[in-house]
Amino acid sequence: MEKRWVYNEEASPEVINGLAESLKISPTLASILCQRSICTYEEAKAFFRPLLSALHDPFLMKDMDRAVDRLSEALHKSEKILVYGDYDVDGTTSVALMYSFLRQYTHQIEYYIPDRYKEGYGVSTQGIDYAAEHGFSLIISLDCGIKSADKVAYASRLGIDFIICDHHLPDEDVPQAVAVLDPKRIDCPYPYKELSGCGVGFKLIQAFCMQQGIPQEEAYKLLDLLVISIASDIVPITGENRILAHYGLLHLNGPQPMRPGLDALKELAGLKGDMDITSIVFGFAPRINAAGRMGDAKRSVRMLLAQTKEEAFQVADIINESNKERRDKDSNITKEALQMIEEDEFVRGANSTVLYKESWHKGVIGIVASRCIEKYYRPTIILTHSNGKASGSARSVHGFNVHSAIESCSDLLDQFGGHMYAAGLTLPVENVPAFRERFEQFVSSTITNEQKVPQIEIDGKINLNQITRNFYNIVRQMEPFGPGNMRPVFVSECVYDTGSVRVVGDSHLKLRLTQDGYYSIDAIGFGLSDYYNTISKGIPFDVCYTIEENVYRGVITLQLRIKDIRIK
Known part of the structure; x- marks a missing residue:
């Protein structure tokens, strides 16, 4: 499929060169930072060295004081609290985060995930009826609730209060809950608007810790769940999300044992080494989502809350099988759909x-x-x-x-x-x-x-000989990558294969590229085997790519992951 190459707008040469000089980096790398609105030394320092102390005061969020007061009252009076979340990754990680924190302070707590097919998205009448029948007087909804004004009113008539933690755009009719925490509310002054649903729940926990004199480290222990939410819900990894994701990944990859449910999931997904945003998106997210798509989303929460690896594996195995079933149905239905179009x-x-x-x-x-x-x-x-x-x-x-x-x-x-x-x-x-x-x-x-026409956003044009280990190390320090801070994409012009091009797998190209006859670098292009005949003839071409590490037999080398090719 033809793709458009769209070059990101560059800052002025004065700004780029000034930043390059202050950071002692190349103008190419400085230009990439400027494209991400990082144009001064101080902005670069905050970007490359994110600090938890830079997180915003949670009480800046509209209704946060009311939410914390109502939660404190419920805990003090031993009221029954129902933690209610959506059935996707953001919802289930939100529920696991809130439930695991609050159960340290009360035994009068349960969680509820609606059935995707019987109850649908968001707060359901069935969920409220369950709360009423079982004596719950407070529902904390996570990743849902902002569009449930009628359901919140129904709960109120039954004597049930709501604290809503959501991140979706509200309707004009904001629910009449005890507290509605949503940075996207027009009347909410919170400085960062792109938190995940789990992120809003985290801010409530942060605020509760501040009010109760609990060390913030208790909230930070939950960042492993929060980074899974941030990665899986495809929210921008900028500002506060970037800080939370950075420390969440440190938590996942740190010296302390991984949460048993995540450890089991990592093993079943066949993931090796440190986790990053990509491995969460392709390794964790489909499996956690599969529980809600193919069966019972509560399984995901049970897995995330498991205390032992044995307990975690009992659920993770089922979730992994659900994911295999999901893949089969996805593949078969996709084939049918494409055939319907083609016919x-x-x-x-x-x-x-x-x-x-x-x-x-x-x-x-x-x-x-x-x-x-x-x-x-x-x-x-x-x-x-x-x-x-x-x-x-x-x-x-x-x-x-x-x-x-x-x-x-x-x-x-x-x-x-x-x-x-x-x-x-x-x-x-x-x-x-x-x-x-x-x-x-x-x-x-x-x-x-x-x-x-699908487009590829290009960060800069470089020569292959600029791709050094030092260049790559600075690019890597820009992680975690994701929306708002994507992995840099480069273009190199008039390159050609040194004679090693071959097709691997069904449709992938393995090459060794050179631009000047003496500098060469390995490259792989997934699904690009149609270019084999042309490239094998030594015809030059332009290439756009990202840079990555390749590990083969214990040896680590740099290679290009080709996104597209244009024959000269």
Whole structure:
């Protein structure tokens, strides 16, 4: 698939050179920092040496004083507290974080994760009824609740108070809870707006520790759970999130034993060495999510709370099997979906994809939508049958607001929600054909030609001989990488293979590249075997890539991970 190479905007030469001189680094590296809004020595110092002392005062968050007071009252009076969270990674890590902290101070505590298929997303009537039937007087909701004004009102009528810890955009109707902690509230002065749901829960714990005179180290012990939330929920790894992620990774990789549930998960995922954001996203997140997609999300919480490795493995094994089942369904449904596109001339040539099949598993349709975009790069909605309705997930392409496109068809829908790049929707099955047509009309009239082509953001153009161990070490100090601070992507022009190019696996290229005839470096390009015949003829090409370490038989070398190739 053709890709657009888009160069990130550079700062002025004066700013770049000034930063390079003050840090004693190359202008290329200084330019990358400036692209990340790090343009002074002090900003660079805070970036490269993040400090927990730089975290914001949690009491800057709207309603934090009310939340801490109500929590303290509940603990003092031995009220029954229900910790309520969503069924995804952010929700389950949030519940594990809050529950594991509070159970040190009370035995009158339980946790609740709604059933994805019976109760749906967010706070449910069933969950509130459970709380009422079992005598709970306080619910702390995590990663959900900000859009549950009606449910919070229902709970209030039953004598149950709510503390909401959420990070999603609120509606105009903010729930009438005892406290609504959400930095995205218009009236919330909290300086950093991009916390995960688990991050908001962490700030509540931080504030509680401050009020009660408990050392902050008690809150910091939970950062291993928080970094999993930050990585998995794809929130920006900037500002406060970057500090929390940095220390969370130190916790995961530190000398102390890893939390038994995470240790078991790491072993089952086949992960070796230190954890980073990527290994969390591809190793931990799918398995934790699989519990909610394929069965019972409470298993994830039980695993995260396990006290021994034996106890953890009992649950982790089941979760790992759920992930294998999820992968099988994901793969099979993706094949069916792609075949449906390929066999329908109209759909194949459309600007959007809307597919419905009654038998598809609801737990994987969001993943399938993303897989379809990898082949047909356009806004995509995958629908299946659920509780008598067509229910589905939408995914979008860079720069296109799929939520707005769905909203334009709202008269055909029962409900919908989400954001620019991902959304969910429910509609009567008989409305699917009309919805497909109307959605395609809206997309066709609003999407630009540029939005139809995937883009690669380029940080800078360099020569291969600039890639030294010292250069790489400075790049590596920019970790943890993620949204808002992506791994730098470079372009080198007019390179060619030294004669070692070969295809490995089914479709991957293994090369040794040179640019000037005497400096060469190993490279690998996943899924790029179509270029083999051209490259093997010695024809020069431009290449964009990231730099990584490769370990082979105990020897560590630098190599390029190729993202795209352009033949000269």
